[in-house]
Amino acid sequence: MKLRELTSFLEEIAPLAYQEDYDNSGLIVGNQDMEVSGALISLDCTESVIDEAIQLGFNLIISHHPIVFKGLKKFNGNSYVERVVIKAIKHDIAIYAIHTNLDHILQGVNKKICEKLDIRNVSILKVKAGxxxxxxxxxxxxxxxxxxxxxxxxxxxxxxxxxxxxxxxxxxxxxxxxxxxxxxxxxxxxxxxxxxxxxxxxxxxxxxxxxxxxxxxxxxxxxxxxxxxxxTNGFQEVGSGMIGNLEADWDELEFLKFVKQKLGAKVIRHTELRSKKIRRVAVCGGSGSFLLQNALNAGADIFITADFKYHEFFDAEGKLIIADVGHFESEQFTQELLLELITEKFCNFALRLTSQNTNPINYLI
Structure with missing residues (x-):
């Protein structure tokens, strides 16, 4: 099929208008009229992912994170970004990113996290205006x-x-x-x-x-x-993060262990435990520290996200538990989400999850 058939479908689900101003979702490399032989889904588009697509004979990579966030002025191969773009163009491989626009929809990245953690009766944590x-x-x-x-x-x-x-x-x-x-x-x-x-x-x-x-x-x-x-009204069906409830109260430490196991996290950085039960849970895939006040206002007992800085942990002030599970760990199920969405629409299309672990962070345990 033509690439535009697939991108039109993705943009109907997660419109590009829903992405943040800093983002670069959409078709980054390629032509909308090209015939697509198969698509490789990944969280990040790296050189090893390009190599895998070449080996499979696929000419499309759908990634969550855009390989290009800012304008490129030179293509000398001096950075991994330049090398990825050069190799993709050389091998006629299209690169499509679906990032914060997929984060912001009701059935998007955060809903998938909630499903994995059995969080129910969910709603958008911070509705998007504009x-x-x-x-x-x-x-x-x-x-x-x-x-x-x-x-x-x-x-x-x-x-x-x-x-x-x-x-x-x-x-x-x-x-x-x-x-x-x-x-x-x-x-x-x-x-x-x-x-x-x-x-x-x-x-x-x-x-x-x-x-x-x-x-x-x-x-x-x-x-x-x-x-x-x-x-300037907020749109209740579009926005950042998600808030919902567990079916029953959980002990704090037991719930953190459950989250660690479900997300396959090597470590969870968290604030001090409060000796209170956990029932109401806020989540945000990726960097979610900007939503801390929203999680507090929504009455969350715990906020599961990533990329909190040292001093930002103090901002919880004992009112909830911040659980920093890692950026990759919080967004890893995005690949599964995309596979499900595309397969449901195009059941005979060659589609595969990357075998590459693109997490750039390693832990010495």
Missing amino acids: VLKKLVTFCPLAAADNVRKALFEAGAGMVGNYSECSFNVEGIGTFKASTGSVPYVGEIGKQHHEAEVRIEVIYPVNRERVIIASLLGVHPYEEVAYDIYPL
Whole structure:
């Protein structure tokens, strides 16, 4: 199949608009029209992963972490990043990254961690702002039902567990058609007054192109009036980290041992135990120290994540346990998640998890 078939599917699940500003998710190397022979899934794209793809005869690598975060000015092979990109281009291997956009969806990286740790009744720990917009349009009364229907079918009007949500108010619109126009109502050269409906709907930014196309396709007017407003509202289905509950209370030390075993962690760095039971658990795959206050506000007994700095451990102030399990260890199941998602959609596609351990950190035990 064409590469764009696969990337379109991935971006429907985890839209690129959901990634953080610093991120570089998406197609990093390759052409969307290339035929894909097979894909290798990895957490990181390293030289050894490229070599494995060559050996397998695969021409696509899907990694969680982008191999390129910042612009490259030279391709001399002086860094592992340059060498990976050079080798990929030389062997016609595409590299696709699906990073914080996959972190931020309900069925993404953090949900997979929760499944592994049997954390239930989960929700987003910190909802993401800036991914919702409001569309306001105006149409004649007789066309209002058709316009609303088209907007809803295109993905507008979703608010939490509710669909087909809109606000409507009637009023009078005025216009004067000029020479050369083909007005739906009214006469050329005369001001016309028309009873209209103002329709307002909220939508996620990744649906904007489809929604506007649907509006223009069904609206009866030659010139369609509409406004788009960016919203600062948080989107409950998109954001960082996850919070949920265990089925029963756990002893602190026993739960830490359980986490260590489930994640295959060599070591867990944690704050002092509080001699309290653990029931409410917050998680964040990768670097999650920025979510500590959110975990505290959500009433978490323990926050499982990675990359806490020395002084940041003090910020828990005995109100919860910080459990730093390691970056790779917290995100390792992302590979399994991607395999499941892609296999469910493309059951006959050659797909394999890398055999390479790309964790750059080793422990002397």
